[in-house]
Amino acid sequence: MAVDHDTVRHIARLARIAVTDDEVERLRGELSAILDWVEQLDEVDTAGVEPMTSVVEQVIKMRDDKVNDGGYPDRILKNAPQREGDYFAVPKVVE
Amino acid sequence: MAELTDLTVAEARERLKRREFSAVEYVDAHLAALDAAGALNLVATAAHDRARAMAEASDRHLAAGEPRPLEGIPIGVKDLFCTEGVETTASSRILRGFVPPYESTVTRNLWEDGAVLLAKLACDEFAMGSSNETAATGPVVNPWKRRDDPRPLVPGGSSGGSAAAVAARIAPAAIGTDTGGSIRQPAALTGTVGLKPTYGRCSRWGIVAFASSLDQAGPITRSVRDAAILLSAMASVDPKDTTSVDRPVPDYAAALTGDIRGLRVGIPKEYAIDGLAGDIDGLWESGAGWLAAAGAELREVSLPLTRHALPAYYIIAPAEASSNLARYDGVRYGLRVAGDDVTAMYEATRAQGFGDEVKRRALIGTYVLSAGYYDAYYLKAQKVRTLIKRDFDCAFEEVDVLLTPATPRAAFAPDEITDPLTMYLNDVFTVTVNMAGLPAIAVPAGLSADGLPLGLQLIGRPFDEETMLRAAEVLEQAAGFTARPDPWWVQG
Numbered sequence: 001m002a003v004d005h006d007t008v009r010h011i012a013r014l015a016r017i018a019v020t021d022d023e024v025e026r027l028r029g030e031l032s033a034i035l036d037w038v039e040q041l042d043e044v045d046t047a048g049v050e051p052m053t054s055v056v057e058q059v060i061k062m063r064d065d066k067v068n069d070g071g072y073p074d075r076i077l078k079n080a081p082q083r084e085g086d087y088f089a090v091p092k093v094v095e
Numbered sequence: 096m097a098e099l100t101d102l103t104v105a106e107a108r109e110r111l112k113r114r115e116f117s118a119v120e121y122v123d124a125h126l127a128a129l130d131a132a133g134a135l136n137l138v139a140t141a142a143h144d145r146a147r148a149m150a151e152a153s154d155r156h157l158a159a160g161e162p163r164p165l166e167g168i169p170i171g172v173k174d175l176f177c178t179e180g181v182e183t184t185a186s187s188r189i190l191r192g193f194v195p196p197y198e199s200t201v202t203r204n205l206w207e208d209g210a211v212l213l214a215k216l217a218c219d220e221f222a223m224g225s226s227n228e229t230a231a232t233g234p235v236v237n238p239w240k241r242r243d244d245p246r247p248l249v250p251g252g253s254s255g256g257s258a259a260a261v262a263a264r265i266a267p268a269a270i271g272t273d274t275g276g277s278i279r280q281p282a283a284l285t286g287t288v289g290l291k292p293t294y295g296r297c298s299r300w301g302i303v304a305f306a307s308s309l310d311q312a313g314p315i316t317r318s319v320r321d322a323a324i325l326l327s328a329m330a331s332v333d334p335k336d337t338t339s340v341d342r343p344v345p346d347y348a349a350a351l352t353g354d355i356r357g358l359r360v361g362i363p364k365e366y367a368i369d370g371l372a373g374d375i376d377g378l379w380e381s382g383a384g385w386l387a388a389a390g391a392e393l394r395e396v397s398l399p400l401t402r403h404a405l406p407a408y409y410i411i412a413p414a415e416a417s418s419n420l421a422r423y424d425g426v427r428y429g430l431r432v433a434g435d436d437v438t439a440m441y442e443a444t445r446a447q448g449f450g451d452e453v454k455r456r457a458l459i460g461t462y463v464l465s466a467g468y469y470d471a472y473y474l475k476a477q478k479v480r481t482l483i484k485r486d487f488d489c490a491f492e493e494v495d496v497l498l499t500p501a502t503p504r505a506a507f508a509p510d511e512i513t514d515p516l517t518m519y520l521n522d523v524f525t526v527t528v529n530m531a532g533l534p535a536i537a538v539p540a541g542l543s544a545d546g547l548p549l550g551l552q553l554i555g556r557p558f559d560e561e562t563m564l565r566a567a568e569v570l571e572q573a574a575g576f577t578a579r580p581d582p583w584w585v586q587g
Contacts (some may be wrong), residue, residue, distance in 0.1 A: 003462070015417060015461040016424070016438070017454055018446035027458065030515060034459055037516055038406040038472065044479050051477035054338075055308065055484065055532025056295045056557065061337045075196040081431035088426050091437045 001039065002032040099124040100264040104168055104321040105348075107267060111157060111167045118153035118167030122146050122211050125169045128265045129214060134584040135263060137235045137256035139174035140182045140215040149211040156209060163209030165328055171260040171269030174215045175222055176202050176312070177301040181212070185303040186230035187220045189448025190429045199301025200333045201270065201312045208328045213266050216256030220450045222277055222305045223416070225521035227255025228509055229452050237285060237506050238263040238580040242546035248506040251281030251521070257315050258285040262580060268316045268325055272302060274309045275408055276502075276525025279537035282315050283501035283550030286539040286578065288571070289315045290322040290564075291525075293557045294532035295340035297326075298333035306415035307338075309408075309529040319538065319568040323347035326560065342558060350561035351568045356390030358566060361494030365401035366524060368503065375500045375549055378541045382498055382551045385573035386566065394494055398486045403479055404527040409519060410463050410476035411530075416453075417460025423448060455515065484531045491556050496566050499524050501537040501550035524552060534560045536567045540574040548578065 003011075008027050012019045019027065073086040082089040099121055102110070111118060126143055146169060153167035177183045177195035184190040198206070206212070217230040226249040227235040237250040238259055250259040254271025258281035261269050271278040273291035282289025290313045297312040304310060314325035327347050333339040362383055367376070387393050425431035425444035432447050434440035449457065463472035490497065503523055512518045528535040534557070537550040551570060555563030 007462075008458070011458050011462050011465070013442075014465060015457050016421075016441040016445055017449065017457060018439075018442035027455070030455060031458060031462065033516060034409065034455075035462070038410055038476075041403055041406050041410075041475055041479055044400070044403055044482065046475060046478035046482070049478040049481050051474050052480040052484065053477075055530075056293070056338070056340060058295070058338075058340060061334075061341075063334070078196055079193050079428035081425060081429070090426055091434065091440050093437050 001035045003028055003035065100128050102267060103318045104267050104316065104324055105318070108166065108168060112162055114157065118150040118157060118211070119147065121167055122150035122169045122213070125213055125266060131585045132263055132265055133586065135236045135238060135259055136233055137217055137259045138214050139184060139186055139217045139232060139256065142181050142212055142214055145181060146211055146213055149206070153209055153211060165205060166209035167211060168209070168268065169211045169213035169266060170205055171213050171216045171257050171266035172202060173218050173254050173257050173269070173271045175218060175272050175303045176270065177303070178202055178212065178215065181215060183215065183303070184231065185221045186218045186232060187448065187450070187453070188231045188430060189423045189444070191231070193428050197301060200298035200331065200335060201302070201329045204331050205328055210328070216260055216269060218256055219253035221303065221416070221420070221453050222253040222272055222274060223452050223456055224252040225276070225280055225518055226509070226512065227252035227281070229450050234509055235259055238584065239285060239506060239547055240580070240583070244545070246508050248508055249284070251284035251506065253277040254315065255281045258282050258287050258289065261285070261287045261315050261317060263582070263584065268314055268321055270312060270325070270329065271315055272310055272312050273529065274305045274412060275529050276522040278313045278315060279525045279535060279552060280502050280521055282537040284506040284548065286548030286576065287315050287317060288319055288322050288539065289313065289537045290326060291528065291535050292326060292330065292560060293534045295338050296330045296558065296560070298331060298336040298339045300333055300335040304419040306412040307419065308415060309412060319536070319564060319571045320348055320351055322536065323351060323564050345561060347560060347564055350565050352565060353569060355386065355566050355569050358391040358496065359494040360386050360391045360393050360566070361396035361490050361497040362393060363396050363398045363401065363490070363497055363499060365398050366499045368523065370503060371500065372504050372543070374543045375503065378549050379498070379500050379551065382540055382570060385570060386498065389569045389573065391566070396490045396494055396497070398490060398527070400479065400483045400486050401527060404483050404530050405519060405523055407476040407479040407483070408526045408530060409459070410472050411480065413456040413460035414464050414473050415460070417457045417464065420453070420457050480530050483527060487531045487533060495556070496563050497554040499552045499554065501525065501552040505543040505547035505549055528554055533557060534563055536563060538567050538571050538574070539576040540570065541576065542578055
């Protein structure tokens with residue numbers, strides 16, 4: 001599958017990564033080559049095969065639904081690029 | 096003092112117990128080796144004060160006659176493990192300055208056993224790479240060079256800093272993570288032992304996630320015995336990781352009996368690929384011969400899906416990575432680049448914070464998970480993965496372990512491989528193991544024609560690291576790999 005410039009821009013938008021025009025051109029070639037290469041999987045007959053969900057057979061572990069950690073906002077916020085009080089701060093989202 | 100850095104973990108812990116030298120002396124010898132090795136560029140974050148304080152605590156335990164299993168052993172830690180109070184960046188610009196307020200389970204297990212944090216070591220950015228050229232701190236350099244060729248070589252990746260540190264006698268042992276070969280491939284390229292445990296054996300809690308269904312932590316050491324010792328310390332059942340498996344952790348070193356009589360060793364014929372270096376093919380034959388001479392029974396087996404594992408991996412791993420990387424958005428930690436609105440802030444932060452390979456994988460992952468393509472790519476790959484696992488299940492009905500080359504080639508020069516697809520082929524023999532969740536180990540077994548280390552790989556049944564390690568030690572003894580790199584990097 002060859003991807004075009006608009007597709008690269010669309011994926012980059014979905015992935016929230018800004019791309020320059022030069023990058024779009026380079027990525028178009030690289031992504032097309034990778035997607036072409038992975039398409040050799042079409043040779044494999046997977047009719048009736050279940051997709052893998054876990055490599056190790058295991059019963060999902062349950063735990064009690066109760067709070068067992070927390071109560072230290074300063075530790076949580078210690079690495080925040082910007083904070084206001086006990087909150088992470090971001091650019092204004094709504095007027 | 097130089098000889099202290101030559102000791103294996105097994106030797107050092109006995110001599111520390113006998114008080115032949117102190118933990119502070121032992122750790123200082125390694126810190127000095129680290130400081131003299133700037134040319135290898137393998138440090139992500141130094142933590143000398145922390146290392147000395149931990150060594151002093153170890154000396155108190157030793158003085159009291161109460162040594163813990165890894166008392167006073169300095170460990171190099173891949174910068175993917177969160178270490179409380181010590182910067183952790185996954186070798187990415189986007190996490191520069193991030194100081195975790197918590198400790199990963201694997202490193203906590205090591206410290207509780209008396210081990211000492213030597214330093215945080217560089218890796219490929221977010222563990223994505225096979226050459227350790229993509230770290231934000233610049234490329235890591237392999238201690239090994241080709242005979243009569245002064246050009247620097249890559250150490251492999253992504254745990255390249257960890258492997259280089261162990262090969263260069265800077266650390267007696269280091270830990271890494273392996274998503275598609277990131278422990279075993281750099282181990283093979285640096286003449287060290289690299290062990291990837293069964294998926295679920297080591298907790299993933301507190302490890303920067305790359306591809307959650309494939310990631311496993313493991314040791315890099317200079318002997319199979321040391322790898323066994325480290326794994327017993329690293330592994331645990333962890334309520335904080337629901338994929339950590341409820342099985343008691345064995346004393347893996349106790350499994351090293353040297354007796355493999357009657358062991359059935361499978362030789363998968365599909366691993367004889369075009370493009371396999373001739374000296375690796377020859378070494379593979381030698382390895383099979385050594386195991387047979389020790390009483391093992393060789394059997395050819397077939398793993399028909401082998402060549403489809405790599406393309407399936409390059410759908411599944413980027414898909415999981417694109418999800419895991421969503422958290423790096425400039426809000427809670429790491430880099431923030433200003434934008435006009437919140438979306439522009441996300442886009443600018445991620446554009447500046449991620450390197451080229453990380454962006455490439457995030458975009459591939461986003462594409463294969465996007466509406467209209469999910470079934471054709473992601474679901475197809477997960478079905479192929481079921482068949483890959485089935486191949487191994489069938490093989491393990493006939494044999495106890497599998498013997499393969501670890502990599503298709505020896506170490507290469509920086510910029511020698513610039514095409515992403517060619518780079519991905521470095522993991523052709525290791526990635527199958529992650530897809531099936533199996534344990535595997537790379538053991539240094541010989542030198543290439545131009546004097547570089549080459550490794551063989553043993554693959555075991557799920558949670559049967561013991562049989563695999565027993566065979567690996569026999570292989571190690573037979574290979575008698577004693578070569579070491581000339582210490583050209585040592586300064587001052």
